Amino acid sequence: MARPSRAHERRAELVAAARRAVVERGMLGLRLRDVADRAAMSSGSVLYYFPTLADLLREVQREAVDRFCAAREEAVAREPGPRGRLAAMIRSGLPSGPGDELCVLLYELGTVARRDAAYAAEHIRLYERQAGIYTAILEAGAATGAFALTRDAASIARNLVALEDGYGLHIVNAVPAVDAAQARRLLFACAADATGRTPEELAAPERPGGPEDRRGNP
Known part of the structure; x- marks a missing residue:
């Protein structure tokens, strides 16, 4: 046999x-x-x-992208409404610190994207998938009155992902310019400006049930 x-x-x-x-x-x-x-x-x-080693590393990158995005999608899916989903998305997008293995892995692999089209394509997939999650949350919030968007949802989403990338790189540096808690506060402030809410409203636990108006009143 x-x-x-x-x-x-x-x-x-x-x-x-x-x-x-x-x-x-x-x-x-x-x-x-x-x-x-x-x-x-x-x-x-x-x-x-x-x-080749490059083939192996491309598989590492593909697996890391899927694992990172799936974790964010699962965090969002546990929340009952747009405000809670936006908060979960913000909290799930930053490294916990310099020792965050998955985020460090993604940043290291991303350095090759400048010179290799295959790595760049996977890096773009990571960016677009995250922006798509944000866009869906923001559009749902605008449709229900939970958010009063200051511009189109896709633009807000792309800016939030770019901010996460930038702050995340500082967090994993040998000498961090900001830590994870500071970066989260800054992201909540940016999201609040874009959705017509306060940072405190976005960060507060969301109660399941009836619709909210844009000021957060039940």
Whole structure:
């Protein structure tokens, strides 16, 4: 009887090893040997499953993008209304600190996007998927009267994602310019300006039930 193939399992192990290598060493100067050592495999064995290191790292990036966005979507889905969903989106988009593995991974992989079209395409997918979540929340809030948008939802959404990216990069730096709590406050202030609410209203727990007017009165 033929032995069952372990190819899928081995590929997953290599993705995990490459993920650790990127977080620990960074993309600059990363070698195939670094991944092989963490996977306890030879370099030739790694290339049996992935033709090049770049192919492996693209899979790492794809998996990281999906994992990050799925976590944000799940956080939003737990909230009963647009205001709570907007708050959940803001809270889920920033690194917790310099040691936030997933965010560090995404930032490291994003550095290659300037020179490699495949990495750039995945980086764009990350940006567009997040902007799409924000846009849907903002449009729903405007439709129900929870928000009074100061401009179109897509523009607000794109600005919020760009701010998250910028603040997040500062948070994971060796010497952070802002910490996660400061960045959240700044994002809530920006979102409040764009939705006709106060930062306190956006951050407060949202009660499930009847519709709200734009001032937050039940």
